[in-house]
Amino acid sequence: MPLRQDPFGELKVPLTWTAAVALIVAVIIGAAMLLSDRRETFQTEAYGAARQAVDTVSAPVGGVVAKPGEWTGDIMGWLGSYTFTASENRRLKRELVLLRQQADEAVRLKDENERLRAVLGIRTDPPIDMVTARVVADSRGPLANYRLASAGSEAGVMVGFPVLSERGLVGRVVGVARGASKVLLLTDAASRTPVMIDRTNARAILTGDGGPNPRLDYLRGREPIRAGDRVLTSGDGGVLPRGLPIGRVVKGLDGRWRVALDADSGAIDWVRIMKFRDYAQLVDRKALEQTYLPPVITENPDDRIIRTPTPAPKPATPAASSPTPASPARPAAAPPGGGR
């Protein structure tokens, strides 16, 4: 049989074309997924059920997978501390001298601070509760920088809570599932954090780019910054509390000001999730919403209008069903909202 009439040869073209059609259909589905994804909003409802399910499954799996790594880290740490005991002892002694001086200064400042607060009558922010969680998975590529922490909705974690390591701010929670929460790191390309320079109080936006050192954008002022300056959260916008340590300013290879993160200087096995949403959480919203308007007094005592706060709705009682007394011809008190 000649080769051209071989049915084997005819099979190749349809399968190739079908494979090409399958590829095009897959690309269209992928593009539709991209267009429909609302991840960039970082809202609770945008974090869909699929992501929650993957996080819920990944947390225990990641915990098991990370165990050998943890053990290796512990062994390395033990070996390191055993080998470098003498040099570490010298370093710790130097640090102890510095810390004693700082502790004396802190006592003096605390005392002064309390006296000044008492004089001015300032109310300070109440302490914020924290949840401790273990990091079970870690994505550190240039296009996504997230960590999966082993505490979720059952621990009261909510979207937007700041996350700290033992040394400084790591990021904030962008997704919560049962038993797991996803943390957007400061280094992620989508991360924007309002910060301030401790020395000059200059404001900037810390912008992640997938690299280890996020850059400082929108710096204002003349000479607002120099290498080694401490960077803290500014609290602007109310997303994060003010004064959380972030890192130190360094000059990047590209000539831009960047931040060497404090959180990077140690192993981030454990994180603390701060139960802080915004400043509205710290005030008594009910008390703020209640309005007490002053009475309006006119020359004619009969025209006096006294505004009273909105009474709370009372449950229906048998007494309420009794007929109400006739209202006076000229009421002394107008109903709320009915004043001039």
Place this chain on the structure above:
Amino acid sequence: MSFSAARPLDPWRWIGVPALLCAGFTILFASPVRVWGLQLPEPIFPLICAFGWAVIRPSIIAPFTLLLLGCFLDLFWGGALGLWGVSLLVAYAGTLFMRNMMTGQSRPMMWAWYAGVCAAALATGYLITMLDVRAAPSLIAVFWQFLATSLLYPFAHRLIDRFDDADVRFR
């Protein structure tokens, strides 16, 4: 005994098992290990499949499996849904389009082709991320991920070597 040159490949063996292995290695390399301040690299394991499957033969199941693997990466790593699906499919399509040119090339040359395909996938991911977050990710960080992924070519070679001769219709 019937002789047939068109011996079909078992999809489970050449698509299912490598896909599961890639997902497993992705989970393994996501463990937060840090020894002396150094972390594990984060290569894109499914690019081995995207390159290998396209070189072995055209397939209907492979693009959809890559889409699934891409979705897994997006959900696990936290990227935009569809980011890695589209990037892997771009790599697969590029390889499929150029497989006639790759056939019979030496191993170093195939490694270079693989590196080119990795670069195309990462460039697609870079562009999508740039449009998604309206900021340019660090090129240095992208280069490190490209390097880590390019070094995985021996695994792609093993996959191709094992299944390339299984179906001679597409040689």
